[in-house]
Amino acid sequence: MKNFVGETVTIAFGNEKRQSAHIVLTSNQIELASLNATETNYVNKELAKDAKQLCIVLNQYHRQVFILKNGFDKGAKRNEIYRVLGDKAAQNLGDNKEIDFVGFDDTEALYCVAEGLVLGSYAYTKHGADSKQRTPLNLLMDAHCSEDIAFSNLVILCDAVFIARDLVNTPYNFLNATDFANKAREIGKDSGFLVEVFEKERIKALKMGGLLAVNQGSVQPPTFTVMEYKPDNAHNEQPYILVGKGVTFDTGGLNIKTPWTHMREMKCDMAGAAAVLLAISAVAKAKLPIYVVALVPATDNQTDSTAVLPGDVITISNGKTVEVLNTDAEGRLILADALSYAHRYNPQLVIDLATLTGSAAMAIGAQASVCMGNASADYKSRLHAAAVRTHERLVEFPLFEDYQKNIKSDVADMANISTGAPEAGAIIAGIFLENFAGPSWMHLDIAGTAFNSSKDAYRPKNGTGIGVRLLFDFLQQEIKEHQ
Ligand code: BES
Ligand code: MN
Numbered sequence: 140m141k142n143f144v145g146e147t148v149t150i151a152f153g154n155e156k157r158q159s160a161h162i163v164l165t166s167n168q169i170e171l172a173s174l175n176a177t178e179t180n181y182v183n184k185e186l187a188k189d190a191k192q193l194c195i196v197l198n199q200y201h202r203q204v205f206i207l208k209n210g211f212d213k214g215a216k217r218n219e220i221y222r223v224l225g226d227k228a229a230q231n232l233g234d235n236k237e238i239d240f241v242g243f244d245d246t247e248a249l250y251c252v253a254e255g256l257v258l259g260s261y262a263y264t265k266h267g268a269d270s271k272q273r274t275p276l277n278l279l280m281d282a283h284c285s286e287d288i289a290f291s292n293l294v295i296l297c298d299a300v301f302i303a304r305d306l307v308n309t310p311y312n313f314l315n316a317t318d319f320a321n322k323a324r325e326i327g328k329d330s331g332f333l334v335e336v337f338e339k340e341r342i343k344a345l346k347m348g349g350l351l352a353v354n355q356g357s358v359q360p361p362t363f364t365v366m367e368y369k370p371d372n373a374h375n376e377q378p379y380i381l382v383g384k385g386v387t388f389d390t391g392g393l394n395i396k397t398p399w400t401h402m403r404e405m406k407c408d409m410a411g412a413a414a415v416l417l418a419i420s421a422v423a424k425a426k427l428p429i430y431v432v433a434l435v436p437a438t439d440n441q442t443d444s445t446a447v448l449p450g451d452v453i454t455i456s457n458g459k460t461v462e463v464l465n466t467d468a469e470g471r472l473i474l475a476d477a478l479s480y481a482h483r484y485n486p487q488l489v490i491d492l493a494t495l496t497g498s499a500a501m502a503i504g505a506q507a508s509v510c511m512g513n514a515s516a517d518y519k520s521r522l523h524a525a526a527v528r529t530h531e532r533l534v535e536f537p538l539f540e541d542y543q544k545n546i547k548s549d550v551a552d553m554a555n556i557s558t559g560a561p562e563a564g565a566i567i568a569g570i571f572l573e574n575f576a577g578p579s580w581m582h583l584d585i586a587g588t589a590f591n592s593s594k595d596a597y598r599p600k601n602g603t604g605i606g607v608r609l610l611f612d613f614l615q616q617e618i619k620e621h622q
């Protein structure tokens with residue numbers, strides 16, 4: 140891995156109003172912060188105090204110096220505190236102000252601070268603006284960092300998270316299913332992975348009845364985007380498949396949403412699609428030796444007179460029939476086709492990401508995503524470990540067989556919502572998907588984590604880019620499982 144120590148790295152930077160900031164990450168010796176005698180005295184006195192305080196901040200005219208105290212137990216909890224600290228620093232970045240971090244040979248802490256700083260500096264100021272036009276942020280690493288930390292991946296990842304956020308924040312009238320597919324083509328070319336887009340005719344030929352039914356009420360055609368990254372040195376023969384829900388806008392269809400069911404936020408309903416696109420892009424850019432496929436079924440969910448009606452029976456591409464009792468439970472219909480399509484790859488593992496149910500958000504809020512699936516305990520524990528490391532946390536819900544009876548239909552193989560009690564909505568959606576998934580599958584419901592109503596440290600208001608860092612971290616660790 141390339142180490143950027145001593146080099147200046149340019150990275151997309153969030154706020155157009157800010158000038159490029161000069162950030163010096165140093166480690167080991169406080170002398171490197173070039174403080175005067177009074178300042179050094181003050182810092183040494185503060186350092187000697189046995190306070191819980193994580194760092195000492197010196198505010199000078201031209202710069203801010205963050206001196207990180209050591210002695211804190213390493214681990215995920217501490218790393219998150221450093222990311223939040225990085226975000227605080229980002230909020231203080233003025234024009235040309237320099238921020239120095241001095242970190243006592245703790246490169247992991249420095250990495251997390253830098254991560255929080257960059258991620259926290261994001262802002263979506265203008266629709267259609269893309270991060271390439273933003274003022275660059277210069278990260279200048281000092282030559283005294285002793286470990287070889289992969290700062291190159293930091294740049295790749297933050298860039299990917301920014302673009303995922305941009306896509307989620309882009310209004311529907313600038314990002315329909317065709318626009319999304321074109322964006323995937325552009326990103327694929329730039330990052331080095333293959334992109335094939337199925338247009339409506341091909342989708343019909345593949346008999347993707349779920350995607351076609353959801354698209355029926357729209358004047359815009361659907362797309363199904365297949366992305367493949369298969370490097371010669373891949374450690375795995377069977378791919379990891381990422382599936383993302385790409386509902387570019389969800390009006391609810393004829394079961395139309397009411398204001399209190401968040402209709403105005405529903406441009407975010409393709410956050411799963413954005414996450415898998417930018418995750419495969421980051422994996423390709425970092426040239427990880429792993430075979431990954433990403434699948435995105437995309438359409439808007441609209442109310443035209445041609446729209447699918449409550450009670451209609453449709454056939455998914457695997458031949459199973461579904462009674463559409465509620466047109467607002469559309470995500471699972473398009474995912475059913477994508478999960479069915481995944482079988483042809485004989486995948487190692489399939490992970491889908493979807494803003495699938497308000498119920499997931501109601502259950503655990505924005506603090507974690509809900510997950511469930513039939514993957515092995517080993518996969519689950521490794522996915523969980525990645526979730527803890529990246530602080531893109533997961534809480535597992537059960538998929539007890541008994542729930543299947545909740546979606547029994549009189550006229551089709553199953554209904555798309557519960558025909559009985561309304562409880563356990565997130566699980567019912569998962570139970571529905573299980574009918575189309577293979578034997579090694581995880582479902583991540585990101586309805587509560589994809590779109591923030593207010594800023595939460597380095598997770599901005601609106602699109603958060605959730606899933607990108609989690610998937611990248613997980614896939615990077617999976618390489619070791621195929622030696
Ligand atoms: N896209 C929504 C879920 C959603 C809600 C995402 C809030 C983000 C924030 C999904 O398509 C939906 O409408 N789900 C319904 C399912 C119900 C009809 C069974 C829901 O959660 O109300
Ligand atoms: Mn819906």
Ligand code: ZN
Pocket residue numbers: 386389408467469470494495
């Ligand atoms: Zn939806």
